[in-house]
Amino acid sequence: MSALTTVPARPTAIPWRAMVGAELMKLVKRRGLFWATLVLIVAPVVVGYIVLTLQHAVDPDHAGPAGGIANLQSTYTFLAQIGMVAAIMVGVTAGGGDLGAGVFRELVVTGRSRLALFGVRFPGGVLLLAPYVLGAALLASVASVTLPSDGREPGAVLMVEYAGWLGLALLTGFALALGVGSLLSGRVAIGLVLAWQFILTPLLLGTGKVDWLLVAAALGRIEPGSTEESVSPTVAVLTIVAWTFIPLIAGAWHTNRRDA
Amino acid sequence: MSDLAIEVEGLTKRFGERTALADLDLAVPRGSAFGFLGPNGAGKTTLIRLLLGLTEANSGQMRLLGLPVPELRGAALARVGAIVEEPRFHPFLTGRENLQIAAAVRGGAAEARIDGALKRVGLSERADDRVRSYSLGMRQRLGVGRALLADPELLLLDEPTNGLDPAGIHEFRDMIRAFVGEGRTVLLSSHLLDEVERICDAVAIVDGGRVVVQGSIEELKGSGDRTVLIGTPDEVGAQAVLVGHAAVRSIERNGTGILVTLASDLELTAEEAAGELNRRLTAHGIVVSKLDSQRASLEDRFLQITKRLGGTE
Numbered sequence: 115m116s117a118l119t120t121v122p123a124r125p126t127a128i129p130w131r132a133m134v135g136a137e138l139m140k141l142v143k144r145r146g147l148f149w150a151t152l153v154l155i156v157a158p159v160v161v162g163y164i165v166l167t168l169q170h171a172v173d174p175d176h177a178g179p180a181g182g183i184a185n186l187q188s189t190y191t192f193l194a195q196i197g198m199v200a201a202i203m204v205g206v207t208a209g210g211g212d213l214g215a216g217v218f219r220e221l222v223v224t225g226r227s228r229l230a231l232f233g234v235r236f237p238g239g240v241l242l243l244a245p246y247v248l249g250a251a252l253l254a255s256v257a258s259v260t261l262p263s264d265g266r267e268p269g270a271v272l273m274v275e276y277a278g279w280l281g282l283a284l285l286t287g288f289a290l291a292l293g294v295g296s297l298l299s300g301r302v303a304i305g306l307v308l309a310w311q312f313i314l315t316p317l318l319l320g321t322g323k324v325d326w327l328l329v330a331a332a333l334g335r336i337e338p339g340s341t342e343e344s345v346s347p348t349v350a351v352l353t354i355v356a357w358t359f360i361p362l363i364a365g366a367w368h369t370n371r372r373d374a
Numbered sequence: 375m376s377d378l379a380i381e382v383e384g385l386t387k388r389f390g391e392r393t394a395l396a397d398l399d400l401a402v403p404r405g406s407a408f409g410f411l412g413p414n415g416a417g418k419t420t421l422i423r424l425l426l427g428l429t430e431a432n433s434g435q436m437r438l439l440g441l442p443v444p445e446l447r448g449a450a451l452a453r454v455g456a457i458v459e460e461p462r463f464h465p466f467l468t469g470r471e472n473l474q475i476a477a478a479v480r481g482g483a484a485e486a487r488i489d490g491a492l493k494r495v496g497l498s499e500r501a502d503d504r505v506r507s508y509s510l511g512m513r514q515r516l517g518v519g520r521a522l523l524a525d526p527e528l529l530l531l532d533e534p535t536n537g538l539d540p541a542g543i544h545e546f547r548d549m550i551r552a553f554v555g556e557g558r559t560v561l562l563s564s565h566l567l568d569e570v571e572r573i574c575d576a577v578a579i580v581d582g583g584r585v586v587v588q589g590s591i592e593e594l595k596g597s598g599d600r601t602v603l604i605g606t607p608d609e610v611g612a613q614a615v616l617v618g619h620a621a622v623r624s625i626e627r628n629g630t631g632i633l634v635t636l637a638s639d640l641e642l643t644a645e646e647a648a649g650e651l652n653r654r655l656t657a658h659g660i661v662v663s664k665l666d667s668q669r670a671s672l673e674d675r676f677l678q679i680t681k682r683l684g685g686t687e
Contacts (some may be wrong), residue, residue, distance in 0.1 A: 126452060136478035143467055216462030217475075220520065221456065223426045224480045225451025231479070369668035373429040 128230050135200035137238025140211060147159055154200035155193065155246040155284075157252065162189050163257040182263030183272070187256050187339060190276045194333065195285040196310060201243060206304045208239040209295025209365060222374040232296065232369040237287055240324065241274075247284060251277035274340040283333050286357050289310065290329075293361025294345070297368050314347070329357040376440035379404045379528045379559035379577040380425065385434030387420055387583075394420040396583040402561055402576075404527075409552045409570035409577035409591075410563040413680055415582040418563040419459060422532050439527055452480070457534050461517025465506040469497055469516050472505055476520045479559070483671070489623035492520040493684055510537030518549070529553060546575050570627045571672040581680050594675055598645040599623075602651060605631040605664025616660045621647045631664060644668070 142148060144214050166180035178184075212218040212231070221231055255273040268276075289306075295303045325331035326345040332350035334342045345353070380402035389397040394564050395417045402408045403470055412418045420552045423429050425436060427447045436443045438450035470488065490611045493503045495515040500508070503568055508516065531550075535543050550560050552574050564570050570577060573592060578588040585593060616622050616634060616635035623637045636647050644667035655662050 132478035132481065132485070139466070139471065140464060140475065141473065143464075147457075188684060211464075216463050217464055218464055219428060219458060220476065221479050222428055223451060223454075223456045224449040224524070225427075225454070226474065227448065255514070276682040354489040355479045 124223065126150070126211075126334070128226070130230075130234065131354045133226075133230070133234040134237045138241045141204065141208060141238060141242045142173075144207065144211075147203060149328075150203060151200040151246055154248050155197045155243075155357060158193060159253045159257070162192065163253075163261065165260060177178065179262035180257065180262055181258050181261035183258070183266045183268050183339075184264070185251075185275075186254055186258040186268050189258075190280055191337075193250060193254075193280055197247075197284050198287040199308070200246070201284040202233070202291040202304060202307050202311065204239050204289025205244055206295035206300055208235040209292040210298070210300045210303060214300050217374040228370045229366060230374075232279040235292055235296070236289070239292060240285070243284060243288060247277070247281050251260045251280060257283045265350065274337055275374055279333070279337055282336075282354065286329050286354055288357040290361045293363075293365035296365030326353060329353055331344065332357075376437070377404055378383060378402060378437070379406075380408075380561060381435075381437040382421070382425075383435045384426065385421070385657045387417075387424060387429070388432050392526045393425070394583055395431075395493060398580070398583060398585055400578055400585050400588070402559065403603070404559050405554065405557055405572045407550055408586075409574035410561055410566065410580065411567065411570055411577055411676060413565065416580045418565075420541045420583075421458070422458055422469055422561075422563055423532050426454070426458065428458065431547065432475045436587070450680035451480075451524075453524055453527040454530065455518075455521025455528075455630055456530040456532075457514070457517045457521060458530075458532050460510075460536065461513055461520065463505040463513065463516065466504060468502050468504055469508065469512075469519075469563070469588060470501040472516065473520055473523060477523050485523060487523050487620070491522040494522060495549075501512060508530060511539060511542045514538060514542075514546075518546075527558060527650065529558060529560045530563075531560060533565075535564070535566060535569060536560070539598040542678060545570065546551060547637075564650075567671075567673040567676050574607055577672070579679055586643075586679055587675075591672060595672060599638070599674075599678065600636045600640075601668045602634045602636065602644065603664065603666040603668060604629050604634060604651065604655070606655070606662050608660050612655055612660050615660060616651060616654055619651070622649060661684055 163180050166177070166185055169177035170179050212221060218231070222228060255268070259267050291303065291307045297303070298306065311331050315328055318324050318328055319330060323346065326349050331345055332353035334340060335345050335347060335350040378401050380400060382398060385395050385398040386393070398417070398421065405510040410418055410421070423442065424431050425438060427444050439453060441450040443450050466518055466593060470492065473488045473491065474485070477488055492498045495518050497512065497519060500512065505513065505516070514534060517533065535546055538546055547569070550562065553560055562570060574591060576590045577594060578585045580586065604612060609627055613625050613627070613632055614624055621636055621640050621642065622634055624635045626633050634651060636644065640647060642650065648665050648667040652662055652665055
């Protein structure tokens with residue numbers, strides 16, 4: 115490249131596909147995040163079923179077989195908790211990674227709108243998380259039907275419902291973390307969201323008075339096979355929608371207004 | 375098409391109580407290397423940040439490549455490359471990957487320019503190393519490479535030689551002149567006066583948030599005080615002879631001789647004036663051992679201007 119071309123200055127259409135790909139690359143190339151996500155979403159399934167199998171082999175009178183619906187359900191409940199840590203890490207990194215490295219400024223000077231720069235963070239993070247969630251769901255589903263069970267094995271519909279529910283649960287955590295990560299610096303954001311998720315939410319759930327406000331209660335209500343009725347299905351859906359979109363809107367608003 | 379790459383009128387930017395830019399006007403012609411000089415805190419970086427839309431002005435008008443910004447910022451910046459302060463990268467990515475990210479955001483043909491840009495800034499060999507392992511000078515060069523992805527008509531470079539060794543500065547100087555030779559416009563913000571004098575065709579000096587002087591390097595230097603340094607064993611006698619001469623504005627002894635500052639409205643050249651002073655001294659029997667007419671360097675002019683305005687340098 116040497117000679118200056120004479121094409122007049124004009125904006126190019128937003129290259130969404132390339133921008134999302136770049137966003138995904140930034141997340142994938144963070145080795146720590148890559149391995150932590152693997153350990154927190156996929157590894158628990160493998161370790162869980164190995165432990166269940168060993169327990170049954172050692173003490174069959176007290177530990178049932180590893181397969182079947184009951185263990186699938188407990189595996190997903192556990193995954194929704196521990197996988198949430200990974201979703202929060204990915205969300206905060208996607209929300210604040212460019213800012214933390216000082217690269218946001220370098221992207222703004224391209225003339226691309228701040229909203230577009232924010233807009234690709236969500237699909238970029240989802241694309242990172244999706245293979246892990248699908249991998250975990252696949253492993254759990256296969257284990258639940260191939261390992262010995264008490265005779266109650268999940269059907270395909272239930273397997274898909276559980277995979278979807280896990281994806282939704284992690285999506286809410288990711289969206290919250292993405293929004294907060296776009297508002298605050300990385301460490302503060304991750305501390306705040308983890309504290310909310312794992313300290314304040316259980317305390318508030320314990321009071322039983324504000325379940326309608328809590329995404330954990332909403333997810334519990336729509337979990338496959340749930341008997342939880344502290345909130346109605348409609349309220350649960352609205353709560354999940356609110357917890358997904360409000361942080362994203364706040365993050366977009368702040369990103370659009372901030373100095374770079 | 376406007377002949378100006380950058381047009382700024384009445385630009386004001388305040389940070390709380392502090393006014394960083396006060397009613398600033400600036401015109402940068404296309405196809406030139408333009409120096410933007412000023413002491414630290416004068417407002418150089420603030421202007422570049424405003425032009426690039428990194429922060430908002432309180433008032434004023436700006437045009438880049440003939441397009442009003444921030445109104446048509448996307449279109450204007452599509453052909454602008456920039457380095458603002460120290461260029462920043464994701465350290466865990468390679469140089470090439472960092473450029474891929476910028477190219478993805480720019481879109482268009484930017485992706486296809488990556489190899490050429492890396493080659494041009496001399497980083498082809500290290501392109502696949504992580505930026506974490508780069509020296510500051512390499513990061514500066516990678517920053518220029520990233521700016522080239524736009525095939526820029528206009529390059530805004532804020533203190534781009536920071537961290538470069540002498541050889542790197544020399545290469546950089548050649549690179550900027552080459553950019554200008556290709557028809558690009560370069561705005562070089564710097565406090566390194568010698569560098570600006572060597573690289574740029576024209577300059578603006580900013581101080582206290584205002585452009586206090588603007589013009590070609592030659593005009594600027596020519597508008598400064600002209601002096602004649604006279605060496606003589608009888609400095610007191612020489613001073614007495616020259617005081618009151620129509621060509622003389624002031625005289626001071628500076629340790630190496632007497633420094634005569636010529637009157638600003640003098641129609642003679644400095645050399646002609648030096649000859650006239652020499653004749654006057656010898657007519658009074660004063661031996662002249664040295665006679666040196668001097669023109670102000672850019673640095674002299676910069677110091678004169680900013681000191682006159684109470685600058686910090």
